[in-house]
Amino acid sequence: MxxxxxxxxxxxxxxxxxxxxxxxxxxxxxxxxxxxxSSESSSLIxxxxxxxxxxxxxxxxxxxxxxxxxxxxxxxxxxxxxGRLLPEDTIVFVGCASAHRQAAFDGCRFIMDFLKTDAPFWxxxxxQEGSFWISEREKxxxxxxxxxxxxx
Amino acid sequence: MxxxxxxxxxxxxxxxxxxxxxxxxxxxxxxxxxxxxSSESSSLIxxxxxxxxxxxxxxxxxxxxxxxxxxxxxxxxxxxxxGRLLPEDTIVFVGCASAHRQAAFDGCRFIMDFLKTDAPFWxxxxxQEGSFWISEREKxxxxxxxxxxxxx
Amino acid sequence: xxxxxxxxxxxxxxxSQEELSCPEHVRTINQxxxxxxxxxxxxxxxxxxMNAIRAARNQQFVTHDTKLSDADEVAFFPxxxxx
Amino acid sequence: xxxxxxxxxxxxxxxSQEELSCPEHVRTINQxxxxxxxxxxxxxxxxxxMNAIRAARNQQFVTHDTKLSDADEVAFFPxxxxx
Numbered sequence: 119m120x121x122x123x124x125x126x127x128x129x130x131x132x133x134x135x136x137x138x139x140x141x142x143x144x145x146x147x148x149x150x151x152x153x154x155x156s157s158e159s160s161s162l163i164x165x166x167x168x169x170x171x172x173x174x175x176x177x178x179x180x181x182x183x184x185x186x187x188x189x190x191x192x193x194x195x196x197x198x199x200x201g202r203l204l205p206e207d208t209i210v211f212v213g214c215a216s217a218h219r220q221a222a223f224d225g226c227r228f229i230m231d232f233l234k235t236d237a238p239f240w241x242x243x244x245x246q247e248g249s250f251w252i253s254e255r256e257k258x259x260x261x262x263x264x265x266x267x268x269x270x
Numbered sequence: 271m272x273x274x275x276x277x278x279x280x281x282x283x284x285x286x287x288x289x290x291x292x293x294x295x296x297x298x299x300x301x302x303x304x305x306x307x308s309s310e311s312s313s314l315i316x317x318x319x320x321x322x323x324x325x326x327x328x329x330x331x332x333x334x335x336x337x338x339x340x341x342x343x344x345x346x347x348x349x350x351x352x353g354r355l356l357p358e359d360t361i362v363f364v365g366c367a368s369a370h371r372q373a374a375f376d377g378c379r380f381i382m383d384f385l386k387t388d389a390p391f392w393x394x395x396x397x398q399e400g401s402f403w404i405s406e407r408e409k410x411x412x413x414x415x416x417x418x419x420x421x422x
Numbered sequence: 423x424x425x426x427x428x429x430x431x432x433x434x435x436x437x438s439q440e441e442l443s444c445p446e447h448v449r450t451i452n453q454x455x456x457x458x459x460x461x462x463x464x465x466x467x468x469x470x471x472m473n474a475i476r477a478a479r480n481q482q483f484v485t486h487d488t489k490l491s492d493a494d495e496v497a498f499f500p501x502x503x504x505x
Numbered sequence: 506x507x508x509x510x511x512x513x514x515x516x517x518x519x520x521s522q523e524e525l526s527c528p529e530h531v532r533t534i535n536q537x538x539x540x541x542x543x544x545x546x547x548x549x550x551x552x553x554x555m556n557a558i559r560a561a562r563n564q565q566f567v568t569h570d571t572k573l574s575d576a577d578e579v580a581f582f583p584x585x586x587x588x
Contacts, residue, residue: 132284141307141357147378148300149371151505155293167504170428170497173481198504205293210505219301220413223379226299230371230505238478238497239504240429251430254501261372303588319587322511322580325564350587362588382588390561390580391587392512403513406584 119193120186122178124169126201131211138193138215147222148213149230155205163244167200167209170238174198177237185214185228189221196229198239228265234258271345272334276326278353283363290345290367299374300365301382307357315396319352319361322390326350329389337366337380341373348381350391380417386410423492425458427468428499431475434468444492451477451486454496468498476501506575508541510551511582514558517551527575534560534569537579551581559584 119138123129135146153165182194193215203209210233214225234255241252271290275281287298305317334346345367355361362385366377386407393404426439448457455475459466469475477484478497490496509522531540538558542549552558560567561580573579 130284131287132282135283135302139304139358143304143358144306146302146304148302149375150287150298150300151371152291152295152298154296154369168429169504170426170478170481170499173478173497176481206291217306219303219382223301223375227375234505235502236483237504238428238499238502240500241503242429251433251500252503254503320512321587322509322561322564322582325561325580328564386588387585388566389587390511390582390585392583393586394512403516403583404586406586 120179120182121193121195122175122182123197124171124174124178124200125197126199128199128208129197129211134195134197134211134213138195138213140192140215142217143192143215144217145219145222146213146215147219147226148211149226150208151210151230153203153205153207153209160245160247162205163246165203165207165209166242166244166249167198167203168240168242169198169200173238178233181229181232181236184232185225188228189214189216189225191216191221191225194225194229196233198233198237200239231258231261231265235262272331272338273345273347274327274330274334275349276321276323276330276352277349278351280351280360281349281363286347286349286363286365290347290365292344292367294369295344295367296369297371297374298365298367299371299378300363301378302360303362303382305355305357305359305361312397312399314357315398316354316356317359317361318354318394318396318401319350320392320394321350321352325390330385333381333384333388336384337377340380341366341368341377343368343373343377346377346381348385350385350389352391383410383413383417387414423454423490424495425454426495426497428497430500431468431498435462435464444490449489451479451484451488451490451496454490455486455498474500506537506573507578508537509578509580511580513583514551514581518545518547527573532572534562534567534571534573534579537573538569538581557583 178196191214195213197211212229214222216222243250330348343366347365349363364381366374368374423442427435432438455469459469506525510518515521538552542552
């Protein structure tokens with residue numbers, strides 16, 4: 119079971135985890151990405167997320183499918199929020215359910231690494247000094263490239 | 271902030287995640303261990319968890335402290351349930367909050383690996399054929415030993 | 423051809439999409455960009471540094487030498503920063 | 506000396522704790538086990554395979570050659586299987 123949502127509204131993590139549960143699952147790993155109050159330069163007022171509708175859903179689905187196949191995951195849940203968010207708001211949620219814990223952890227990490235480089239979302243930061251588009255992080259590129267190396 | 275609970279009662283994952291949140295946190299990784307309906311031999315009716323009161327809290331605290339130090343985690347939450355549990359019940363919850371995602375993932379995985387080998391909890395399975403104590407998993411020993419190798 | 427712009431590419435151009443009938447010689451992403459740069463100062467600014475530009479054709483990431491047809495949906499945007 | 510038993514070690518022995526005054530020659534975990542095995546058939550069964558037994562002294566895991574004193578809390582149990 120793969121479920122992908124791109125939405126403005128907040129959501130309840132407990133319900134998402136419950137929806138992944140079943141009698142054959144032994145492990146659920148999750149990741150929540152949170153808005154921090156500091157930007158690259160100064161303190162942050164808000165974060166706005168833009169996406170490419172259609173392509174963003176397809177990209178997340180492709181990443182989820184790859185993870186599900188690689189680790190025989192029983193359920194994958196991805197929620198990516200868009201629009202204007204405030205510090206402490208959740209930006210993204212990834213959940214992976216599996217019979218065993220290593221598969222759940224690996225799947226979750228793989229999805230986050232590729233989501234950072236392969237899904238068409240863009241962040242702009244509103245600070246006291248104005249609004250700025252966030253630039254690509256070299257670290258994120260390396261994180262997703264490291265998975266490719268392992269699989270060749 | 272480190273918080274450890276050993277309890278019979280269920281709990282709400284959303285509240286636990288919210289309690290770890292703060293304006294300096296960018297990432298929360300969690301793990302939930304769930305009772306599966308199949309035992310080593312046949313289908314499972316219930317799972318009973320026993321622990322060594324006093325030593326179990328101390329062992330979990332030691333593991334949480336080691337993880338917090340190694341990855342500069344901002345918050346660590348461990349809940350281990352005891353008593354009689356049914357399929358789909360949560361056995362254990364681990365949450366790690368950090369500025370960055372790799373630290374949160376690593377911390378969470380480290381805690382689970384050591385919890386499996388260094389915390390005095392024991393599981394017995396109730397099946398149609400009777401009740402049996404679960405035996406140690408070689409895989410779990412190797413998982414926690416692999417961390418030691420990295421740090422030497 | 424339908425062309426979409428996102429993030430600071432759109433901010434520079436001033437709008438988020440346009441329909442264009444390209445001249446015959448525009449057959450790749452790179453050739454499309456050269457053609458678009460002539461449309462306005464905003465287009466020229468947006469495509470000033472092509473190392474900072476990513477492209478998609480029919481909602482799939484593509485390299486800048488990818489061939490195009492008039493029925494394609496093409497999108498230009500900075501490297502992604504979601505998650 | 507306070508002695509605690511958990512999981513199938515306790516099931517074999519039939520109770521979860523006892524207070525013992527050990528003879529002078531019992532100074533290590535291994536010596537304590539040899540002494541306990543004489544107490545009952547249950548004790549003998551519980552400690553039949555010492556490779557399957559873990560021990561704690563004052564709530565810390567210890568090896569079987571660890572020295573003991575009369576004020577110690579000692580616990581015997583199988584390898585842990587929590588989480």
